[in-house]
Each structure stands twice: as C-alpha cells, then as structure tokens.
Amino acid sequence: xxxxxxxxxxxxALAEHAREMSGVHLxxxxxxxxxxxxxxxxxxxxxxxxxxxxxVSDETLRLLxxxxxxxxxxxxxxxxFRGERINRSEDRPVLHVALRAPAGESIVVDGQDVVPEVxxxxxxxxxxxxxxxxxxxxxxxGKRIRNVIxxxxxxxxxxxxxACQALRxxxxxxxxxxxxxxxxxxxxxxxTRELDPAxxxxxVCSKTFTTLETLTNARTARAWSLAALRDEKAxxxxxxxxxxxxxxxxxxxxxxxxxxxFWDWVGGRYSLCSAVGLSLMISIGAESFRAMLxxxxxxxxxxxxxxxxxxxxxxxxxxxxxYNEFFGAQCTAVLPYEQxxxxxxxxxxxxxxxxxxxxxxxxGARVDYQTSPVVWGEPGTNGQHSFYQMLHQGxxxxxxxxxxxxxxxxxxxxxxxxLLANLFAQAEALAFGxxxxxxxxxxxxxxxxxxxxxxxxxxxxxxxxxxIALYEHSVFTxxxxxxxxxxxxxxxxxxKVLAQRIAGELQDPEAGxxxxxxxxxxxxxxxxxxxx
Ligand code: F6P
Numbered sequence: 001x002x003x004x005x006x007x008x009x010x011x012x013a014l015a016e017h018a019r020e021m022s023g024v025h026l027x028x029x030x031x032x033x034x035x036x037x038x039x040x041x042x043x044x045x046x047x048x049x050x051x052x053x054x055x056v057s058d059e060t061l062r063l064l065x066x067x068x069x070x071x072x073x074x075x076x077x078x079x080x081f082r083g084e085r086i087n088r089s090e091d092r093p094v095l096h097v098a099l100r101a102p103a104g105e106s107i108v109v110d111g112q113d114v115v116p117e118v119x120x121x122x123x124x125x126x127x128x129x130x131x132x133x134x135x136x137x138x139x140x141x142g143k144r145i146r147n148v149i150x151x152x153x154x155x156x157x158x159x160x161x162x163a164c165q166a167l168r169x170x171x172x173x174x175x176x177x178x179x180x181x182x183x184x185x186x187x188x189x190x191x192t193r194e195l196d197p198a199x200x201x202x203x204v205c206s207k208t209f210t211t212l213e214t215l216t217n218a219r220t221a222r223a224w225s226l227a228a229l230r231d232e233k234a235x236x237x238x239x240x241x242x243x244x245x246x247x248x249x250x251x252x253x254x255x256x257x258x259x260x261x262f263w264d265w266v267g268g269r270y271s272l273c274s275a276v277g278l279s280l281m282i283s284i285g286a287e288s289f290r291a292m293l294x295x296x297x298x299x300x301x302x303x304x305x306x307x308x309x310x311x312x313x314x315x316x317x318x319x320x321x322x323y324n325e326f327f328g329a330q331c332t333a334v335l336p337y338e339q340x341x342x343x344x345x346x347x348x349x350x351x352x353x354x355x356x357x358x359x360x361x362x363x364g365a366r367v368d369y370q371t372s373p374v375v376w377g378e379p380g381t382n383g384q385h386s387f388y389q390m391l392h393q394g395x396x397x398x399x400x401x402x403x404x405x406x407x408x409x410x411x412x413x414x415x416x417x418x419l420l421a422n423l424f425a426q427a428e429a430l431a432f433g434x435x436x437x438x439x440x441x442x443x444x445x446x447x448x449x450x451x452x453x454x455x456x457x458x459x460x461x462x463x464x465x466x467x468i469a470l471y472e473h474s475v476f477t478x479x480x481x482x483x484x485x486x487x488x489x490x491x492x493x494x495x496k497v498l499a500q501r502i503a504g505e506l507q508d509p510e511a512g513x514x515x516x517x518x519x520x521x522x523x524x525x526x527x528x529x530x531x532x
Contacts, residue, residue: 018326126286152205155268209248295465317477334377345377
C-alpha cells in the first residue's frame with residue numbers, strides 16, 4: 001500500500017515525467033530556449049534566484065507546483081502564520097515568524113497577541129546590549145566587559161555563532177565574541193585561555209536549561225569566574241541567561257532579572273531572532289539586529305503572499321525535492337562564495353536535517369519516500385581545491401547552491417572579480433561540462449549537474465536575514481509535502497538517554513555490569529582501563 005503522497009496523481013505524474021527528463025541534458029534545455037537564463041529566475045527582497053541550471057522544464061515546474069497545491073502547501077503556510085499548533089507531536093504553534101513581525105502586527109496564540117511581548121523583549125535586549133557595548137555594564141571589579149562568551153549548543157549556538165561571523169564586518173571590534181558548545185573541555189579551555197574573568201561576560205543560552213553540554217560548560221564557567229573573582233556576588237555581573245525555563249535558570253544561580261526569555265513556540269533551530277540572538281545583538285548593535293529582522297520579515301511576507309510559481313522558498317524546496325525523490329540525489333551542497341558565511345553550511349545542517357530528517361508522517365505512518373537530504377558545504381573558492389572534483393566527475397548527483405554577493409565588504413584589488421568569476425565558472429562547468437577526448441577520457445566533464453545560483457547585492461544584516469528565511473521556508477515547503485513534523489526532534493533523544501546511563505556507569509564501575517552489547521562493553525572496559 002502506497003502512502004497518500006505516492007498515490008497522489010501529481011506525484012505519479014512527476015514520477016512519469018522524471019523518466020523523460022532523466023535523459024535530457026541541460027545543454028539541450030538551454031539550446032532549445034535561448035531565454036531560459038532569464039526566464040527561470042525569481043527575485044524577492046534583493047535575492048536573485050537563478051534556477052535555470054536545474055534539470056527542470058516548464059512541465060516539471062508545472063507538475064511540482066501542482067503537487068504543492070495538491071498537498072495543501074498554501075493552507076499549511078497560512079496555518080503556521082495563524083499560530084495553529086502545527087508542531088503536532090509537541091502540540092505547539094510554530095511562530096518564529098512572530099519574532100520578526102513589526103510592531104503593530106498581531107499574531108494570536110491562546111487568545112493573546114504575542115507581537116507586543118516580542119517587541120518588549122527586543123527592547124530589553126537592546127538596552128542590555130547597549131550597556132555592554134558602551135561600557136556601562138561593568139564586571140564585578142568595575143572593569144569594562146571585553147569578552148562575551150555564549151554557552152549553548154545546537155540552535156542555542158549555531159545561529160548566533162554563524163551570524164556573528166557572517167556580520168563580523170558590522171560588529172564591535174573591541175569586543176571578543178566567542179562560542180562554547182562542545183562538552184569536550186577543550187572548547188571551554190581554548191575559548192577562555194587568555195581571557196581575564198573580570199572582563200568576561202557569559203551568556204548561558206538554552207531553551208530548556210537542562211541540556212547536559214550547556215549546563216556542564218556553564219558550571220565550569222562559574223567555577224572559572226569565581227576562582228578569580230572570589231565572590232559569589234560576581235555571578236550577577238558575569239552571567240546572564242537566555243531561556244524559556246525561569247525555574248531552572250534561578251536554580252542554577254542566575255538572577256531572574258538577568259534572564260532574557262522566549263517562548264515554547266520558537267524551535268531551537270529557528271531561534272536566532274529571539275533572545276538567543278543576544279550575543280549577536282551585543283556584537284552588531286540593536287539597529288543592525290533590527291535590520292536583520294526586517295530581512296527575515298520581508299521573506300516571511302513573500303513566502304506567505306507570493307504566488308507559488310514566483311515564490312523563492314517554494315521553488316527552491318520543490319526543486320530540491322525533485323532530485324531527492326526522482327533522481328536518487330542524497331545530498332545538497334551549500335557553497336557560499338563569501339568567507340564571512342563559512343559557518344552557514346553548519347547552521348543549515350541543523351536547520352534542514354533536524355527539521356526534515358524524519359521517518360513518520362504527522363499521523364505516525366512510516367514514509368515510503370525519501371525525506372531530508374544530507375547538507376554539507378564549504379566556502380568557495382576553497383572547496384574547489386578539495387571536493388569539487390567529485391561534484392564534477394564523481395558518480396553521484398549533488399545539487400549545489402552557489403551563493404554570491406555583487407559588492408565585496410573587503411574590496412582588495414582584483415579579489416572580488418576573481419571570486420565571482422569562479423562562482424559563475426563553476427555553475428557553468430557543472431551544467432555544461434566539456435566533451436571527452438577519446439584519447440583522454442579522464443579529462444571529460446559530462447556536465448548536467450544541477451545548481452541554483454543565489455545572487456545578492458552585498459552581505460548586510462538585512463540580506464543575511466532574507467537569506468536565512470529563504471532556507472527556513474524552503475525546509476517548510478518540503479516538510480509540508482512530505483507530511484512530516486518539521487518542528488520536533490525526537491531523533492536526538494535516545495543518544496542523550498544512553499549517554500546519561502553510560503556516564504553514570506563510568507562513575508561506578510560496578511554499575512557497568514549493566515547490560516550492553518559486547519562491542520560497547522569491550523569499549524567501556526578498555527576506556528576505563530586507559531583513561532586518566
Ligand atoms: O539535542 C537537540 C536540541 O534539542 C536542539 O533541537 C536544540 O537546538 C539543542 O538541543 C539545544 O537545546 P537547548 O536550547 O534546550 O539547550
């Protein structure tokens with residue numbers, strides 16, 4: 001018995017059409033339609049999406065859009081914006097879009113308009129960040145804060161870490177912004193090595209405030225601070241929390257007055273625009289932070305209002321799904337031609353794979369189609385001297401997103417033209433290849449390797465916001481078609497439970513007699529014999 005998705009006539013038409021398209025080369029699609037490069041494009045809020053170098057025809061797009069309609073994409077989008085409880089397994093609304101709604105808009109959750117609360121929190125963050133940036137918020141000994149360390153993991157780390165790096169050009173240079181996430185002690189030690197505790201502010205960032213890694217690092221941070229400052233009262237000047245869990249925050253010893261809250265309708269990987277972005281706001285200032293929110297919001301409105309055939313996140317989501325389902329593609333490469341976006345692929349890994357790496361539908365039925373692709377990538381041009389060999393001549397199909405900006409932030413003579421020349425050249429080489437010389441088959445490029453080119457004016461807070469929202473909503477589009485819950489993450493639970501159990505056994509070797517498979521048991525015995 002096939003799933004409702006596979007039984008959908010639109011799906012079946014796509015499967016049939018994919019057989020026809022599998023033999024069609026991009027070179028032919030371009031030869032048949034000289035205007036293709038201008039027709040297969042879409043634009044919104046300064047994002048120019050060229051999707052012409054994809055193995056799609058007008059008919060492909062018509063069928064993909066038909067599938068989106070048949071699967072109720074439009075009504076699912078509206079349900080999210082209306083605050084319906086679309087995160088079904090956790091029975092929660094999904095309202096990261098409310099985090100960037102302008103004052104005056106209204107989004108109601110359980111009878112209450114949440115937009116005023118969002119703006120009140122943004123205002124508190126703005127006041128606090130200005131105090132830190134301007135040196136009014138002093139450490140316990142009266143010294144100015146020069147180092148800000150965000151302690152968090154997953155969505156409480158990747159968003160602010162990626163964005164702080166992305167917007168470094170706009171950030172306060174006199175302050176060191178660092179991120180500690182891993183429970184590996186090296187992360188903490190290296191982040192704090194040459195810092196003065198009297199000048200260091202920790203932001204303990206955790207939605208639940210129960211995450212093992214974050215609490216372990218936060219305890220270590222407190223011990224590190226107090227070892228130097230020698231007064232419990234110092235915690236008030238050196239620790240603030242970002243969380244939804246006030247009880248656990250005060251249990252940890254952080255003054256609730258120093259807590260910046262958010263709401264359970266904000267998923268961790270969608271939380272950059274909430275108080276989770278506090279470290280970013282300290283770095284770039286409230287005005288730039290608000291400009292980023294405006295970029296997010298512009299794409300939110302576009303996603304909600306633009307017709308599906310001109311809707312950038314919808315097009316990107318559908319085209320990616322096309323390869324995932326009908327061409328056996330297992331991954332997507334994200335290739336920013338912008339060094340400041342070096343952490344974007346890592347950020348998107350959580351966004352895409354934690355959202356859509358699911359095996360059951362909203363009703364709990366096992367899916368019989370592929371869900372999330374694997375996401376990976378590195379900035380260009382570096383990747384070109386590493387894994388692009390496989391992209392061009394390997395046996396797997398890897399759809400790529402190449403992201404570039406027309407204006408550089410660091411215009412060194414000649415660099416930017418070379419950077420962008422490489423981006424355009426790679427997209428061209430992937431698509432069209434080069435005929436093989438029978439005497440040197442190793443030099444042949446088959447081409448027909450698909451890519452999107454995403455071109456923006458310049459990397460600014462606003463364009464970064466738009467770019468992230470583009471990916472967020474493309475993830476939504478795919479999840480809606482797959483009929484999965486893109487907003488839960490039960491797949492991370494089992495490892496956490498087992499790690500807690502094993503950690504207990506490591507403290508008490510007798511308890512280590514608990515049942516384990518022979519491999520795990522032998523590894524544990526060896527570790528206990530050899531550890532410090
Ligand atoms: O383990 C996965 C996860 O729950 C992510 O979804 C989340 O972003 C991360 O852990 C951190 O969670 P928290 O913010 O509650 O510490």
